[in-house]
Amino acid sequence: xxxxxxxxxxxxxxxxxxxxxxxxxxxxxxxxxxxxxxxxxxxxxxxxxxxxxxxxxxxxxxxxxxxxxxxxxxxxxxxxxxxxxxxxxxxxxxxxxxxxxxxxxxxxxxxxxxxxxxxxxxxxxxxxxxxxxxxxxxxxxxxxxxxxxxxxxxxxxxxxxxxxxxxxxxxxxxxxxxxxxxxxxxxxxxxxxxxxxxxxxxxxxxxxxxxxxxxxxxxxxxxxxxxxxxxxxxxxxxxx
Amino acid sequence: xxxxxxxxxxxxxxxxxxxxxxxxxxxxxxxxxxxxxxxxxxxxxxxxxxxxxxxxxxxxxxxxxxxxxxxxxxxxxxxxxxxxxxxxxxxxxxxxxxxxxxxxxxxxxxxxxxxxxxxxxxxxxxxxxxxxxxxxxxxxxxxxxxxxxxxxxxxxxxxxxxxxxxxxxxxxxxxxxxxxxxxxxxxxxxxxxxxxxxxxxxxxxxxxxxxxxxxxxxxxxxxxxxxxxxxxxxxxxxxxxxxxxxxxxxxxxxxxxxxxxxxxxx
Numbered sequence: 372x373x374x375x376x377x378x379x380x381x382x383x384x385x386x387x388x389x390x391x392x393x394x395x396x397x398x399x400x401x402x403x404x405x406x407x408x409x410x411x412x413x414x415x416x417x418x419x420x421x422x423x424x425x426x427x428x429x430x431x432x433x434x435x436x437x438x439x440x441x442x443x444x445x446x447x448x449x450x451x452x453x454x455x456x457x458x459x460x461x462x463x464x465x466x467x468x469x470x471x472x473x474x475x476x477x478x479x480x481x482x483x484x485x486x487x488x489x490x491x492x493x494x495x496x497x498x499x500x501x502x503x504x505x506x507x508x509x510x511x512x513x514x515x516x517x518x519x520x521x522x523x524x525x526x527x528x529x530x531x532x533x534x535x536x537x538x539x540x541x542x543x544x545x546x547x548x549x550x551x552x553x554x555x556x557x558x559x560x561x562x563x564x565x566x567x568x569x570x571x572x573x574x575x576x577x578x579x580x581x582x583x584x585x586x587x588x589x590x591x592x593x594x595x596x597x598x599x600x601x602x603x604x605x606x607x608x609x610x611x
Numbered sequence: 612x613x614x615x616x617x618x619x620x621x622x623x624x625x626x627x628x629x630x631x632x633x634x635x636x637x638x639x640x641x642x643x644x645x646x647x648x649x650x651x652x653x654x655x656x657x658x659x660x661x662x663x664x665x666x667x668x669x670x671x672x673x674x675x676x677x678x679x680x681x682x683x684x685x686x687x688x689x690x691x692x693x694x695x696x697x698x699x700x701x702x703x704x705x706x707x708x709x710x711x712x713x714x715x716x717x718x719x720x721x722x723x724x725x726x727x728x729x730x731x732x733x734x735x736x737x738x739x740x741x742x743x744x745x746x747x748x749x750x751x752x753x754x755x756x757x758x759x760x761x762x763x764x765x766x767x768x769x770x771x772x773x774x775x776x777x778x779x780x781x782x783x784x785x786x787x788x789x790x791x792x793x794x795x796x797x798x799x800x801x802x803x804x805x806x807x808x809x810x811x812x813x814x815x816x817x818x819x820x821x822x823x824x825x826x827x828x829x830x831x832x833x834x835x836x837x838x839x840x841x842x843x844x845x846x847x848x849x850x851x852x853x854x855x856x857x858x859x860x861x862x863x864x865x866x867x868x869x870x871x872x873x874x875x876x877x
Contacts, residue, residue, distance in 0.1 A: 384877070385877050386877070419715075422719045423719065423874070423875065424715055424718055424719060424874060424875055424876065425875060425876070425877075426875040426876060426877045427875075440719075440874065440875070442721070445719060445720055445721045446720075446721045448719065449719075450716060450719045452712045452715065452716060454711075454712055455712075456711060456712030456713045456715065456716040457713065458638070458642060458711075458713060459711070460642045460645050460646060461638070461641055461642055461645065465638070465641050469634060469635075469637075469638040470720070472630070472631070472634035473631060473634065473717075473720045473721060473722050474720065474721065475721070497645065513716075517720070
């Protein structure tokens, strides 16, 4: 099957600092691909490149067969930023309906997206009056409403209670089964186990492009966090 | 990829869509609707300030055969209020889009950049029409402001001024990184136009080089248009030309704002 996202030789500079050092990988369609790495490893920059709002130095990013960010892609790729990017002075429903309109969807689909993130009871409330976790879900609803083929989510489960987190991961896998390609970043390794594939990023370099099972084998540990650390150490030893 | 995709973006820009422009205008108006104090201030404040001017000049003698100072200044202010208010409101609103991350998100959706800017222009243009109706209504009834020409034309010019304010506000916000900077663009862009628009000193009495500057500032034409309506009962050609210039300047500023709104940032 053809990859949903192909990245080759991606180099990004921010100011004088090189943030991504020539990344190359492919993301298979209809799966949940986790983008894992510590804070500052370049996850957000990489995601911005995938949705076409990041100025890149060199390399190629192809999404669904087209260069990232081209007009034709914008209705097919959804993006949820790390900080909730919705209008605080609008209700959840008004936010969802606006983004629905932008994607050519109806009010009915907006209500369905709100239900999907479990905010139906708060639909009439101003986003500014919601808790941080609810705000994040409102932001997620505004991406789901477009029924994108590729969904790029930057740390969507930060600050959520465990029950809700499990629910959302269930939702992500249901979307993947229906054919959506999801790329989800996280800095907590216990979420890595929930992904079909893993991309481990550290200091702007790809440490591993693997599956959770493979990572456990390569990192010689059942604990993914430990396996990740073992990989980092092994690489540093090679470098030294 | 950057080279390839930027070329593609340039040769095939996302098309401006009336549907998305309207959706955006609706969204901006809904945001406004939740902010009752802003609506109240937008509708009432110009009338209150105009009342202050009315009281200021009420008891001063007028020169026979000439319009009173209040008729001249009050009428001009009907064009200046919406320009200033909409400039400020828009530059803050756009800065909020930028800092809250909603702008970046919008740029990943099918919304064209010009759709976003036209949406703002439409929304605040409508708000300005409402503001102008209230202000003109109160000025002509309560304060006895005398206008020789049509009141509808006064409202039309006020709306054109508001759209000009919106367009310049959107353009200015592209150069502001913080709220402090955004607010200070007001004196930079608004005050010189106010000083040189012909209200404080008639344009033909200014020094030649000041006249030259005044002639390239759009607010000058808005003020001239209002003075035309104040003077003559029928709509004059000069007035229509002036309105055309104001509208053209607004469109130019919107186009420049769209050009300075970068989709890709570092």
